[in-house]
Each structure stands twice: as C-alpha cells, then as structure tokens.
Amino acid sequence: MRLQKYLASCGVASRRRAEELIRRLDGVATPKELHIAFNGGGMACYGAAREDIGIIFRRGAFELYIGGKGVGRNPYPARLVEEGLSAEELIERVITLVEEYRQKGHSGERFCRYLERLEPKNDAKLLSQGCSA
Secondary structure, three states, X not given: OOOOOXXXXXXXXXXXXXXXXXXXXXXXXXXXXXXXXXXOOOOOOOOHHHOOEEEEEEOXXXXXXXXXXXXXXXXXXXXXXXXXXXHHXXXXXXXXXXXXXXXXXXXXXXXXXXXHHOOOOOOOOOOOOOOOO
C-alpha cells in the first residue's frame, strides 16, 4: 500500500494523528495500491478530496472522504462520508476501511470499485455510498 502523506499546514495534533495512522497502516498489503491523503485546512490544497481515502482537518475535527479518483480518463472527487470526527474515531474508521478492503477486495480491484460492489451492512454506513465514474 502506498500512503500519500500530505501533512503540510496540519496543526500539531492533526499531524500526530496522521503519523499514527501511517505507522499503523505501514506495510499492510491491499488488493491494489491505496492512496490516503491528509490536509490540515479546509481548502484541501494538497488533494485529499480526490484520493481513495481523504482526511481533512477543519474547524477542530476531521472529515473523511472515500472513493476518489484523481487521475485518468474520468477523474472524480471522493465523497464526504463523515464529518466532525475526533482523532480516535477517524483512526478507527480508516483502519476498518483498509482492513475490510484488504480482506474483501479482489486482486487488482481499485478501492472505488470495491466500494461500488458493497452491499450496505449494519456497520458499513460510511461505505454504502460508494462512488461512480
């Protein structure tokens, strides 16, 4: 898994959480390269809202975006699935997302395509929105 570390402009607390998440996910094998990006401000000028998983720290809390496609013939932004998350909630959500993708994704399947084929389940509220090209 490739983690994109866009930490510029992050405050000390959000930077610490980003580094903790990277440390916990480092070396985790996923079906296809997975991009996780962080932004420390609402302008999202480092691209978090267009990656597989995007995290933006805004107004003292985290926003979680999933399913973006930043390059290619038909790029599209990730979808905001949760906002107002504490650092602990954010880390829990992202770890769960990556672990489920690792276990249930098909070899070579993009994260967005994995999200599209999920059926809503009791604990999959934030995954059920998927993404469309």
